[in-house]
Amino acid sequence: MSAAPFAKGGGKSIQPTSSFAGDDGSADPELAALMAGHAAGTTPLRDVVARLAATRVLVPVLAELGAVEETPDGLHVDKEAAAGVVALEAPDGRRALPVFTSVASMAAWRADARPVPVEAPRAALSAVSEDWALLVVDPGGPVTVLVPRPAVWALAQGREWRPALVPGADGPTVDPEVASAVTVAAAPVQHVVRAHAEPGRKAEVAVVLALDPGLDRAGLDAVLAQVNARLGASDVISERVDSLELRIGAAR
Known part of the structure; x- marks a missing residue:
């Protein structure tokens, strides 16, 4: 750099x-x-x-x-x-x-x-x-x-730093503790079908959400706001993740 x-x-x-x-x-x-x-x-x-x-x-x-x-x-x-x-x-x-x-x-x-x-x-x-x-x-x-x-x-x-991303067989992957914290934070939000973490494209970690179909813009914004708030309240995420991005995935 x-x-x-x-x-x-x-x-x-x-x-x-x-x-x-x-x-x-x-x-x-x-x-x-x-x-x-x-x-x-x-x-x-x-x-x-x-x-x-x-x-x-x-x-x-x-x-x-x-x-x-x-x-x-x-x-x-x-x-x-x-x-x-x-x-x-x-x-x-x-x-x-x-x-x-x-x-x-x-x-x-x-x-x-x-x-x-x-x-x-x-x-x-x-x-x-x-x-x-x-x-x-x-x-x-x-x-x-x-x-x-x-x-x-x-x-x-004075603590050991544990990165959010760890080496994997096919490249970096999200540490299990961080991945679990993302799921625990995001999955209970209404209209979130599933949530998982993966290495981000623009941020360190991406939170990928599968949502109920048919949400309008106001509904989508409300869901994302709630997810953001819960992610921000997680001690694991705040201590171990440098930056987050939210992505909408297929509900399937």
């Missing part, structure tokens, strides 16, 4: 820890290898996040932002604080905290950024406290990894 889709903005503060006196600013070799493997399609993101949980990262602090600065790739920097951590804006509008594996990767992203070393779980906790959904590791490359919201929450809470 390139850094270009992200726009900067929103300065926030973060406090460094004091346990990195001997840190030379280099990347953790194991994390770097896992990130390279993920970029090559040979390492699952789950392994990257697991290593990240035990790793120091560098959070960038920008001492001064111009009122309206434009980066070489055409992105805009909004001045919101004299000094502070900068949030990136993902293509879907969510805010992301940029973190770096090394001083070199941060300098490649922005030479005037000051590195603040923190444990990755602490960086995730700071992102969650600011209502920033994502982490972006090394947005300036050489390898960039986007850490999704459920993984950020798990990092912040």
